[in-house]
Amino acid sequence: MKAKLSATVEEPLIEFLDSLPGNTRSEKLEVVLTRYKMLQEELELREQLAVYYEDEDERREREAWELTVAEAMWSE
Secondary structure, three states, X not given: OOOOOOOOOOHHHHHHHHHOXXXXXXXXXXXXXXXXXXXXXXXXXXXXXXXXXXXXXHHHHHHHHHHHHHHHHHOO
């Protein structure tokens, strides 16, 4: 099911959207968003695979970095 969307964007983005192949801005925007979504899903899958295939030393190093970043984020 499709829903109507209204958006205000910078002129260079409109020019870019208009330069893409397609009949309407709606069609073009849908293609761009679909591709972006697919890329995000692929990145998430790659990250999950990297975690799955990492060895024990890599896991400990990743956890240490995650802890360091978390501590830095919450300290003043």
